[in-house]
Amino acid sequence: MKAIVFDKELKLDTNYPKPEPKTGEALIKVSLAGICNTDYEITKGYMGYVGVLGHEFVGVVEDVNSDKAEDKKWIGKRVVAEISWGCDEPDCEWCAKKNYRHCPNRHTLGIVAKDGCFAEYMTMPLNVLFEVPDNVADEQAVFVEPLAAACEISEQLHIEPMQKVVVLGDGKLGLTTALTLHAQNLDVLLIGKHQNKLDIAKAQGVETQLLQEFSPAPVYDVVVEATGTASGFETSMGLVKPRGVLVLKSTVATGKELNLAPIVINEITVLGSRCGQFPPALRLLKNNRIDFKPFISKIYSVDEALEAFEANKAKDTVKILIKF
Secondary structure (H helix, E strand, O other): OOEEEEOOOEEEEOOOOOOOOOOOEEEEEEEEEEOOHHHHHHOOOHHHOOEEOOOEEEEEEEEEOOOOHHHHOOOOOEEEEOOEEOOOOOOOHHHHOOOHHHOOOOEEOOOEOOOOOOEOEEEEEHHHEEEOOOOOOHHHHOOHHHHHHHHHHHHHOOOOOOOEEEEEOOOHHHHHHHHHHHHOOOEEEEEEOOHHHHHHHHOOOOEEEEHHHOOOOOOEEEEEEOOOOHHHHHHHHOOEEEEEEEEEOOOOOOOOOOOOHHHHHOOOEEEEOOOOOHHHHHHHHHOOOOOOHHHEEEEEEHHHHHHHHHHHOOOOOOEEEEEO
């Protein structure tokens, strides 16, 4: 089968072995997949990963390795899947609490110990699969994973209806976060550097402003940092009210010195926020609360995979999809 593989270099392998599902797993024919910035970081050495890339997908279950009748019902279903699952060892405190995302021996699709979705076929455990509602197109369903990550904020933090929220960063993560919080009827302002990207959120009712026209002031109850830069973190600290909350969605690895005194002086709560659960994200899509079609810069075929990764680097690109 065809697969996009990273092993010291990015390549399209046209003869990659087709996976076989283990007991309790499904064989999925991938329909559509999305390139994430994490995939790009892996090609620069992040996580030391080797194998098939990709973790954002929608596909159809072709087979199930199980004798149970209820498991066979997955065959023919259009599905998405949470990207992490645990070790299920009996003495694992994380798996015992169903907190698989923090199991130290977890598998993470296309990132840790599991071939990803940038292939014609993939396998996934049945317990992380979710059926896609009939009224949700593939071009919407492929965004469930980043949408779930945005929904995670409201799972971790209760934001009161009258509180003011600002999201910094107009990349895929910032746009998705702002649209998600807006869909939850919160007062949200999105700040970014690119008018064409801000316009995507503005068209769906989100208040936006260019960074160069923005006057920073500590007036926000909740600040979401989604810039992916150390300077974005510093700017975020200056926007939070005393005793407010700073939500970090970016994974910023930097050796730059940061002045953290404002966090102590203003008693700011810092909240790390990563992956989220899929059901809330699927409900938002089923109820047409968010439209991801304007995110799609271009859809490439799997044969154009290397070209797709190059296109993903462009500053005016929002989302690149790969069709299988």
